[in-house]
Amino acid sequence: MLEIRNLHAEVDGKPILKGIHLKLAAGETHAIMGPNGSGKSTLSQVIAGREDYTVTQGEIIYNGRNILELSVEERAREGIFIAFQYPTAIPGVNNMQFLRTAVNAIRKHRGEKELNSGDFLKEARYAMQQLDMNPEFIKRAVNDGFSGGEKKKNEILQMYMLKPRLVILDETDSGLDIDALQDVSRAVNQFRSPERSFLVVTHYQRLLDYIKPDHIHVLFDGRIVKSGGPELALELEQSGYDEIKAAAVL
Amino acid sequence: MPSLLELKLRANQKVEQLGLPGEHHEDWLYTQLENISPEIPTAPARPGNHDGADVYLVNGHLVRGELMTLEHMPPTVISKILSLYEREAYDGFSSWNLSQCDTVQVVTAAGTMRLHHHVTTGRHAAHPRLAIIPPARSTTTLYLRLTAEPGESLTNLHLLLIAENNTKLNLVLEQDLAVTASSVVTLHAIAEKDARIEVTDLQLSGKVTRLTFLGELTGAGAHLALHGLLLGYDARHSDSTASIRHLSSHTTSKETYYSILNNASSSAFTGHIYVERNAQQVDAQQLNRSLLLGDAARAFSRPQLEINADDVKCSHGASVGRLDPTALFYLRSRGISQAEARQILIEAFAHEILAGIADLDIRKSVESNVKFHLQDVAHG
Numbered sequence: 001m002l003e004i005r006n007l008h009a010e011v012d013g014k015p016i017l018k019g020i021h022l023k024l025a026a027g028e029t030h031a032i033m034g035p036n037g038s039g040k041s042t043l044s045q046v047i048a049g050r051e052d053y054t055v056t057q058g059e060i061i062y063n064g065r066n067i068l069e070l071s072v073e074e075r076a077r078e079g080i081f082i083a084f085q086y087p088t089a090i091p092g093v094n095n096m097q098f099l100r101t102a103v104n105a106i107r108k109h110r111g112e113k114e115l116n117s118g119d120f121l122k123e124a125r126y127a128m129q130q131l132d133m134n135p136e137f138i139k140r141a142v143n144d145g146f147s148g149g150e151k152k153k154n155e156i157l158q159m160y161m162l163k164p165r166l167v168i169l170d171e172t173d174s175g176l177d178i179d180a181l182q183d184v185s186r187a188v189n190q191f192r193s194p195e196r197s198f199l200v201v202t203h204y205q206r207l208l209d210y211i212k213p214d215h216i217h218v219l220f221d222g223r224i225v226k227s228g229g230p231e232l233a234l235e236l237e238q239s240g241y242d243e244i245k246a247a248a249v250l
Numbered sequence: 251m252p253s254l255l256e257l258k259l260r261a262n263q264k265v266e267q268l269g270l271p272g273e274h275h276e277d278w279l280y281t282q283l284e285n286i287s288p289e290i291p292t293a294p295a296r297p298g299n300h301d302g303a304d305v306y307l308v309n310g311h312l313v314r315g316e317l318m319t320l321e322h323m324p325p326t327v328i329s330k331i332l333s334l335y336e337r338e339a340y341d342g343f344s345s346w347n348l349s350q351c352d353t354v355q356v357v358t359a360a361g362t363m364r365l366h367h368h369v370t371t372g373r374h375a376a377h378p379r380l381a382i383i384p385p386a387r388s389t390t391t392l393y394l395r396l397t398a399e400p401g402e403s404l405t406n407l408h409l410l411l412i413a414e415n416n417t418k419l420n421l422v423l424e425q426d427l428a429v430t431a432s433s434v435v436t437l438h439a440i441a442e443k444d445a446r447i448e449v450t451d452l453q454l455s456g457k458v459t460r461l462t463f464l465g466e467l468t469g470a471g472a473h474l475a476l477h478g479l480l481l482g483y484d485a486r487h488s489d490s491t492a493s494i495r496h497l498s499s500h501t502t503s504k505e506t507y508y509s510i511l512n513n514a515s516s517s518a519f520t521g522h523i524y525v526e527r528n529a530q531q532v533d534a535q536q537l538n539r540s541l542l543l544g545d546a547a548r549a550f551s552r553p554q555l556e557i558n559a560d561d562v563k564c565s566h567g568a569s570v571g572r573l574d575p576t577a578l579f580y581l582r583s584r585g586i587s588q589a590e591a592r593q594i595l596i597e598a599f600a601h602e603i604l605a606g607i608a609d610l611d612i613r614k615s616v617e618s619n620v621k622f623h624l625q626d627v628a629h630g
Contacts, residue, residue, distance in 0.1 A: 048583055076585035088580040092598030101594070102584035109585070141598075142580075158584060 001026045001197045002047075002166055007058035009046045016042045018222035020058070024166075027194040031208055032201045033233065034219035035241040040201045041085060043219070044170040047199075048082040049075045062166065076102075077109035081164030083155035085171040090142040095154070098142050099124065103161050127160040130190070132183045148175030156187050167191075168199045173207035185210030205237040220244055251329050254320060254354065257336060262349035270342040277341070280518035280550055281460050281489045283432060286375075286404050292350050293374040293403065303366035303395070310352055310367075310378040320354035320381070327356075331381050334410060334438065341462060344436040347408040351379040360388030362609060367394070369431065371401035381410040382419065389418040393612045396424065398431035398456070405433035413445035415469070420448045422612055426619060427456030429484065436462045441501075443469025450607055451478035451507075452616060453488040454623045463492035467501035478507040479603040482515025482547060483626045493522040494534065499559075502533040508603050509540040510596060511547035512630040518550040521566070527558040536566040541573065541599050544630055589628075596628050597621065 002024040009017040016039045024030050034040050046053050047060060049072035059066045067075055090098070104114040115123070121138075128135055131153045143151050152172055159167055169188070173181055188211055192198065200211055208216075208230070216233050218226040218241075225244055226232065236244075252260070265288050271278040293309035300306035305315030320328060331354065338344060357363065357380065369376045384390040396405050405427070413419040425433050433456055441447045453459040465474045480488040494503045509517040519538045540549035553566040573595050581591035600620055607613040 050579060071582070071588070072579060073582040073585055073587055073591075076583055082583060084580070084583075088574075088576050090577045090580065090595070090598065092601045093581075093594055098581070098584075098586075098594070101590065102581075102586050105585040105587065105590070162584065 001028075001063065002199075003061040005059045005061065007046070007060065008056045009042060009053045010056055011042070011053050015056075016053070016222055017046065020222070020224060022217065022224065024197050024199060026197055028215070029192065029198040029200060029211065029213045031213040031216045031233065032199060032219055033203070033216060033236060035245070036203065038219045039222045040203075040219055041170055044082055044168045044199070044201050047168060048072060048080060073105070076162075077106050079165030080168070081159055081162055081166065082168040082170060083152070083159060083172050085174060087143045087151040087155055089144045089146070091144045093142045095140055095142050096121070096124070096138045099138075099158060099161055102158070106162055124157070124161060127157055130160075131156055131187050133157065149177060149180035152176055152184055153180065156184050159191065160187065165195065166197050166199070168201065170201045171203065172200075173202055173204065181207070181210065205233040208233045218244055251332055252336060254332060257332065258349055261345040264340055264345050265342065265349055268340065268342065270346065277462070277491050277520065280487065280516065281458060282487065283404070283434070283458055285402060286432065288346055290373065290375045290404065293369060293372065293376040296370050298368055298370070301366060303364040305363065305365040307365070307367045307378055309369055309374075310376040312355060317355040318358060320356055323356055323358070327383060330412070331356075331383070331410065334412075334440070338438060338464075341436065343406055343434045343462070344408055347377040347379055347406045347436065350375070350377040351408070353379075355380050357382045357392070358384060360384045360390045362391045362612075363393070365392060365394045367396050367405065367407065369398035369403045369405050371399040371403070373402045375404040375406050377406050377408075379408045381412070382421070383412040383414070384417055384419060386414040387416040391420040391609050391612065393422045393609075393615070394424070395426060396433055396435070398427040398433070400428040400430050403431045405431070407433065407435045409435065409437045411437065411439040411447060413439075413441050413447050415442055416444045418446045420608065422450045422452070422607055422616060423461070424452045424454065424616065424619065425456055425459040426454045426623075427459065429455060429457060429486070431456055432458040434460045434462065437464070439463070439465045439474065441465070441467050441469070441472035441474050444471035445469070446473045448475040448606070449477070450603070451476065451490060452620065453478070453480045453490075454619060455481070456486065458487045458489070460489040460491070463490065465492065465494040465503065467494070467496050467498060467503065469498050470500040472498065472501045474503045475606075476503075476505045477603050477606050479600055479620065480507065480509040480517040480519075481620075481623050481627050482509065482511035482513075482517055483630060484513050484515060486515045487517070489518045491518070491520040493524065495524045495526070496529045496532045496534060497526045499528070499530045499532065501529065503535070505536045506603065507538045508599060509549050510599060510624070510627050511540065511542055511549060512544040512627050514544065514546040516548040516550070518552075520552040520554065522554040522556065523564060525557045525559050525562050525564070529559050530561040532559065533563045534565075538568045540570045541596070542570060543573070543596070543627065593624070593628050596624055600624060
């Protein structure tokens, strides 16, 4: 599904990613953990196609194709979805109008018929119910005046509606109380399938209690310094990132 | 009290003496009306095909619908209107209008009314003059659309709005001319005790469009709102020069103007708020935001506060910026194309002004006209 080869990226001339290698097979869930400033969010944004970052070396192969040449919207249409750490509020843009435009842009790309507003609303209402979201949120402006938890749920609602193949959850647990964390995790787990892969980016082990990864990678100073099974999260929880940092300095 | 004819003669003399204002006048600094002078002939009466409006005027003359003329009004109304005309400060265009207008058309009925003024092709000026004075304690909504065919014409409209005690008066004014035609609207609005006036000024198309607004709050509890949307593309210029005068205590006003500009277009907003001495407990808010889509587009913003009382709340804010790249990225990250994402954000910006139009049918008509022109604005 996804293979990242020797990825280097910088912002404003400052190198952030310094040679990332990663392989994610269809149906797998991998977690990227690491201390603040290690490059976790940059990795997510570079995969999504943010133009503020410059890729200086390496490749991102998605379904057999190097996607570095694709624009952000082309990547989204190919099935890459990022649930943002800080979802943007867009006053004046209705959540339903936005989401329906997005759903239909992606359906059109896949050669599917556009959803009419009745069918769209039916599906959105069901998804919102699954997320324990107030149905009124679909009528409001995108993320405008939403609490932290509501914004994260709105990201997951978009994931539900857009039906991506590769989902990147960028610090989705930050700012969530335990109830919202459970709602979001349940929705993500229901969405897992043999054709779909997840990259869960998180600072803490807490989220991984709910969304169980197959593999964990530890990112530090722009490189993956350690990889392992789910047990790695518990080790990190006990020892913190200090050991990793010390080892990397050596 | 001078008669209408005497006022017209006086206005004519003044225009001959002083001419029209230009860039040497502070309030007209940014409104460049080249080739416009009082020598331009008055547009002739013409028939026209109306578009379903209740009242249709062509070149300043009533073609369809019913409006009273000033001479048929009760004496109290006549003297009220004439005394307001008499004390209006000279600004050239308003006097030119008075000297050339055929008659004063008066709207006295409450309710909702659609009016359309159209100027035919040619190098001429139309000088419609309307006075709106609905019954006290009524609610009136007017949608006035100004259009002009291609040609170097000028629509020189004068509007007087009088909201007497407890009256609600809403006006949606749309300037939507062919790209070679220009318009200048002088709007004098008076909100008396507990009256509310809401004006939405939409300047969508035309070579130069302008609103010169004089708002007066003369009684306690009066409220005046002026919202505007100025669209620009090519080399078009739009202008709002507004003076809101709080002449009584316990009065409130709100002024919100948004500009969306592409290519080498420009907009100017001058918002003057005046609070009379001893007019206490006044609340006046002003906001001007401009969205620049083209590198050569320019937005001028001039807030002016003149406050002579001490228990007053006044706020003003101005911002000029480009489309938010974070919002664009967010929309695109969901599969929406860059062009469509831009269009969505531009429409959302405009919508903040249109959302204030309370009459849903009128809002719908306006939205479709705005959307049409926003395509030109977005693509440049």
